[in-house]
Every structure is written in C-alpha cells, then in structure tokens.
Amino acid sequence: MDSIADMLVRINNAVKIKKETVDLPHSKMKEALSRIMVGEGFVGKSEVMTRMNKKYLRLTLKYNDKKKSVIEGLKRVSTPGRRYYVGATKIPRVRSGFGTAIISTPRGLMTDVEARSNKVGGEVICYIW
Numbered sequence: 001m002d003s004i005a006d007m008l009v010r011i012n013n014a015v016k017i018k019k020e021t022v023d024l025p026h027s028k029m030k031e032a033l034s035r036i037m038v039g040e041g042f043v044g045k046s047e048v049m050t051r052m053n054k055k056y057l058r059l060t061l062k063y064n065d066k067k068k069s070v071i072e073g074l075k076r077v078s079t080p081g082r083r084y085y086v087g088a089t090k091i092p093r094v095r096s097g098f099g100t101a102i103i104s105t106p107r108g109l110m111t112d113v114e115a116r117s118n119k120v121g122g123e124v125i126c127y128i129w
Contacts, residue, residue, distance in 0.1 A: 023057070026056050045059070071128065076125075078126075091124075102124075107120060
C-alpha cells in the first residue's frame with residue numbers, strides 16, 4: 001500500500017468534513033512531508049505522539065475565517081508503480097506558482113522553489129494547492 005497516498009487521502013477527507021485534526025501512522029517520510037506543509041502554511045501544526053507504544057502524527061488543519069480550508073487540493077504524482085523524476089531545469093510549477101510541488105532530492109525533501117534555487121532535481125512526490 002502507498003503510505004503517502006494514504007496520508008494525502010486522509011488529509012483530503014478531513015478537509016472535506018471540516019475536521020480540526022487528523023491522525024496518521026508515523027513514518028520519517030510523512031513527518032518530513034508534514035514539516036514542509038507546516039512551513040508552507042497549508043497545515044497549522046504537526047505533532048508526533050505516542051499511543052500504546054506506537055507513534056502517530058497529528059496534523060492540525062488550517063481554515064480561514066469563513067471555515068474554508070487553506071488546502072484546496074492534493075495530488076499524488078509519483079507512485080510505487082510509476083516513479084516520476086525531473087531534472088533541476090524541468091521542475092514543474094503548480095497552479096502557475098500558487099501551489100507547491102514537494103520533491104524528494106538527494107538532499108532531502110524540498111519544495112519546488114527550494115529545489116530550483118539549489119539547482120537539484122529528484123522525484124516529484126505530490127502537488128498541494
């Protein structure tokens with residue numbers, strides 16, 4: 001099973017029913033992904049918690065004053081069956097620069113803007129807008 005796709009689907013479902021928080025099984029990749037989402041302002045807070053000796057992530061979702069979510073859409077790009085790699089010059093722009101592409105590089109997970117400035121390519125994990 002694709003754990004990153006599961007994470008994105010859980011976040012998308014929580015946004016649709018306007019939940020305040022969403023709990024996810026923990027992994028280092030999901031933790032790094034959630035840190036980027038907090039840094040870009042899509043998620044309010046990310047915490048690593050423990051329940052019955054199992055770690056899990058708790059994401060606090062962000063909404064504006066009219067209870068509309070900050071996250072409008074999420075899309076998994078590279079899947080276990082079809083990997084999608086790009087070079088430093090071919091990094092995609094999401095929604096004409098209003099969204100964010102998260103890229104797994106040899107230097108760790110980065111946003112599309114960071115990868116372009118560091119002139120490094122990698123695997124495109126997902127798009128968030």
